[in-house]
Amino acid sequence: MNNIIKKILDSLKNLISSAEDSAVGIDIGSSAIKVVEIKKKGGKTILETYGSIALGPYDALDMGRVTNLSVEKIAEALKEVLKQSGITTVSGAFSIPIQSSLIFTVELPTQVKENGLATIIPTEARKYIPVPITEVSLDYFILPQKESSFEEINTVADNSNIPQKGTEKTNVLVVATQNDAIARYRSIVSQCSLTASFFEIEIFSSIRANFERELSPVLLIDFGASRTKLSIVEFGMVKSYHTIERGGADITDSISKSLSIPFSEAEKMIKEFGLFGNPTEKSLTDIIRIHIDYIFSETNNALLEYEKRYNRTISKVIFSGGGSLLKGLKEVAANNFRAEIEVGHPFSKVNAPAFLEKVLETMGPEFAVALGLALRKLQ
DSSP: OHHHHHHHHHHHHHHHHHHHHEEEEEEEOSSEEEEEEEEEETTEEEEEEEEEEESGGGGTOOTTOOOOOOHHHHHHHHHHHHHHHTOOOSEEEEEEOGGGEEEEEEEEETTSOGGGHHHHHHHHHTTTOSSOGGGEEEEEEEOOOOOOOHHHHHHHHHTTTSOOOOOOEEEEEEEEEEHHHHHHHHHHHHHTTOEEEEEEEHHHHHHHHHOOOOOSOEEEEEEOSSOEEEEEEETTEEEEEEEESOOHHHHHHHHHHHTTOOHHHHHHHHHHHGGGOBTTBTHHHHHHHHHHHHHHHHHHHHHHHHHHHHSOOOSEEEEESGGGGOTTHHHHHHTTOSSEEEEOOGGGGSBOOGGGHHHHHHHGGGGHHHHHHHHHHHO
């Protein structure tokens, strides 16, 4: 009898330990749901499983199409992808889409103390938020001060007798999320009989998955299905954010209409040829380039604005999201930006079987948000 009780207790202990050391990230996008499960074992972060499911079929649309599904349909799809991936945990971390939030920076006098921000930020935020402050949830982060360059340090040393002007402002990054959006995601969680460890704006999850410890400003371009998201990150914090209302689904739709072919066939052509061109359909590259040129033009405008405001230039561009897998994109980007170009490899942050290495490197950008969520939960 004692042995039986011991076995039961040991099983419960292992189950509790496994639950504590396991983390699931759930990224509900406009065209697909991505899930990732990781665990801590022996001090290492191990990839347990991952999965994806297209949302188009749940709205009688092609895979890859942007959808606007009901809570019930999203819950149905989420249950299915969790089942397919073999994820049995009842708790997960969820991303909130950027279109449900507003990100901006406010400047405050340096005399304002950190413990006084909770009172001041709601008042300042009213200047930027087009809805009543009661309809959003606010979060905020003090942005690090610009690190002095080698030249600036030496300039100060050479002019040590001249009084130096101190920093006059403190920059605070503010994130306002619609309460209705949070309530909608809570409904999805509830319908799946899950619990939410936390909700996080998707770009912060993506940054966590794609960045190491870059000190110089880095531009993260997240190519999504419905929009392209730009984040300029410095010292691990978002210094500037911009959304371009054009994404991968728009490119596919243009090809489908221009060449009079089904959406699914256009999607296959993009994946096979990308910007390198199709010998039998020479207009393919031209159609894709129109969209990419527009996205990069808008990106350069955002960079120019950042450079004027902070007197800083980016050192690197990191691609993320499903659209970053477009063949030839990196080469075109090299002609548009005076910076190192890199495709994100989020799964490099976890340990996985060697035979999966190539697959994970290729698919990684699509799973950046889901992995970033799981990584935060394990922290």
